[in-house]
Amino acid sequence: MRLKYVLNEVLVGLWRNVTMTVAMIITMSVSLTMLGASVLLYMQVDQMKNFYYGEIEVSIFLRxxxxxxxxxxxxxxxxxxxxxxxxxxxxxxxxxxxxxxxxxxxxxxxxxxxxxxxxxxxxxxxxxxxxxxxxxxxxxxxxGIQDIVDQRELLKKVFDIFNSIQVMALVVAGVMALAALLLVGNTIQVAAYSKRREVAVMKLVGASNWFIQAPFVLEAVAAGLIGSILGFIFLFVSKVVLLDGRLQALTNVLTPIPNGNVWLMLPLLAGVGAAVSAVTAWVTLRFYLRV
Known part of the structure; x- marks a missing residue:
């Protein structure tokens, strides 16, 4: 009975603040997409380094x-x-x-x-x-030797560019994550305020802190999970449509991204989205909702 009540309150809470819920899901999905892209980029650059550095040659040019x-x-x-x-x-x-x-x-x-x-x-x-x-x-x-050239020096400039892209992706993901955290906290505050009388009644009849806070926390977790799934779908579709389709010629220079690496992003994004949303909601409730 308690579980049914909690789940029902989660659905009601998501629908009651539907506009803020949608905004929270979109912001979370964008930030998690950037996070997933930056993680994939890190993995891909490391793979490229292992591949290209293993094929590096030293050229000794003769006069x-x-x-x-x-x-x-x-x-x-x-x-x-x-x-x-x-x-x-x-x-x-x-x-x-x-x-x-x-x-x-x-x-x-x-x-x-x-x-x-x-x-x-x-x-x-x-x-x-x-x-x-x-x-x-x-x-x-x-x-008889004119020059000695190490191909690694040429590749280093290329990887420096990729490293800069990595940093930029992480910075953007961090900014979007901060926006998502603020939005989650604000949404939870609005939801708690709209149910302040119900919370007061539950407290009077002896409801536990966990029972009162659970719907709010699960509401944030649900939004985080939906955002993570949308972020994963965007990553996977981008990989299939762009890297495996229109931009397939890039695989002559860049090592192809394995589908397994992309699938690894699903549990990663889901875990990060759920954990961040839950912690943010719990901390917000601790400061805003005196239970």
Whole structure:
């Protein structure tokens, strides 16, 4: 009987303040969507780092006037270095073929370049990419070497951009979460005020604090759960429609987002939405509703 009464009061409370309830659900869904997007972004950047850093190579470009003896000496130095996992020699012709593939959509640019314009090189994969500086110091200064380039430095600039996007997403999610907290607290205050006489009567007949507060707390939890479900639906639809649809070409650069990661957001958002709503409602009642 008590449970039926509490659930009935929750439904009545949600309907009684329907406009504020809808506003609370929308604000909660937006903030939770931003939170879910930022968490997915964090997970994706970490996945991309593991993928791309595992494929990182050190490019050792040779001079145009490198002699056969110098090329052989560089080759032997690389092969005998304990930091090296694998190596591959790339001639001018091979570099030009790769160049043609990369710039196949710009035929005029391809015509302006000849195989002799591109340097021959060694593509070296290290056992530990973090040891680049040590490896470069060991190779630098050898005759025939023009430049040593670490691909990690190029990727670092890209990941710095993603890290900035992560921070921005978290900031927006934090602002929206604050707005949601204030709205939840305000909605609970209005609901408690509209039922102040009922609360006074229940207190007089000996109702417990939990019994009086439960409908208000569950009302906030229900709104939080609905907002979390809407936020998850928006995330999932955005992933399917955009990343798996119109923006699918981005997966050539960005590693694809697994559906499993998106599904993980459902319990995360539901837990955060319910917990935040419950705590906010309880704290509001402690200060506003003297029971």
């Amino acid at each position: 145009d006037d490198v002699s056969e003896a110098q090329r052989t000496a560089v080759d032997q130095a690389i092969a005998g270095n304990p930091l090296v996992d694998s190596k591959q020699y790339e001639s001018k012709e091979e570099a030009f073929k790769k160049f043609q593939v990369i710039w196949r959509d710009s035929p005029d640019f391809i015509k302006s370049v000849t195989p002799d314009s591109l340097p021959e090189s060694f593509r070296v994969k290290l056992k530990d990419p973090e040891q680049y500086a040590t490896f470069a110091d060991q190779m630098r200064g050898m005759q």
